[in-house]
Amino acid sequence: MIHESAQIHPTAVVEDGVTLAANVKIGAFSYIGSGVEIGEGTEVKTHVVIKGPTKIGRDNKIFQFASIGEECQDLKYAGEPTTLEIGDRNTIRESVTMHRGTVQDGGHTQVGSDNLFMINAHVAHDCIIGDRCIFANNATLAGHVTVGDFAIVGGMTAIHQFCTIGSHCMLGGGSIVVKDVPPYVMAQGNHCAPFGINVEGLKRRGFDKPAIKAIRSVYKEVYRSGKTLEEAKKQIAEMAKDEEALQLFVEFFDNSSRGIIR
Secondary structure (H helix, E strand, O other): OEOOOOEEOOOOEEOOOOEEOOOOEEOOOOEEOOOEEEOOOOEEOOOOEEOOOEEEOOOOEEOOOOEEEEOOOOOOOOOOOOEEEEOOOOEEOOOOEEEOOOOOOOOEEEEOOOOEEOOOOEEOOOOEEOOOOEEOOOOEEOOOOEEOOOOEEOOOOEEOOOOEEOOOOEEOOOOEEOOEEOOOEEEEOEOOEEEEEOHHHHHHOOOOHHHHHHHHHHHHHHHOOOOOHHHHHHHHHHHHOOOHHHHHHHHHHHHOOOOEOO
16 A cells, blocks of 8 residues: 555656555665555655565665665575564665564564664664664674664674674674673674773763763673672672662673673
């Protein structure tokens, strides 16, 4: 179903089975495949390819040469009807690629809302991305990567499959990430290593001084106390009873499967 207010350039190809909500714009020479749903106010610029099953929310901007909802690059993929879902108000710049999932995982790739994907960023199959993240030019997510809210991934950074990037992290450009990165941490390098807390980012997002102090204390407990992670987790769980912001650490360490960066 195509809403009467949708604007489709005469050179664009929109297949049968596409749903376009009110005020959607499809630019010149773009291709929208069957099974694609695009929410109200989303703008698809020129030379964009979107294949289904893919659902895109409202007020997104998708720039030229982006490839959205294509079959994944996993050799195990055999044409199963997997999906991609993108939230609202994302900016997806030139040549960004986002692939659908695989049945070996949940069959689904999920992108949240209010994210910025700069030129050539890649989101592989079965990734889960939160809200208000920034992926700089050529940031690369392998399959099954999870990224929390407000994370910043520097340009030319590559993240290994099955890694988890905690909320409010900042990864410096050119990093190679092969293990999980805890929340609030700043990290950089090959292999990626921690070098402090993302204090400026936390201040901008309204974290007060007691919360930031508590987050620093957890960082010291994990990285400077000489304790094993299992030993540190007990102390962190106690600290989290008095500071809500620390609950992210508790949940992260409970769910981490690849081990954390050191």
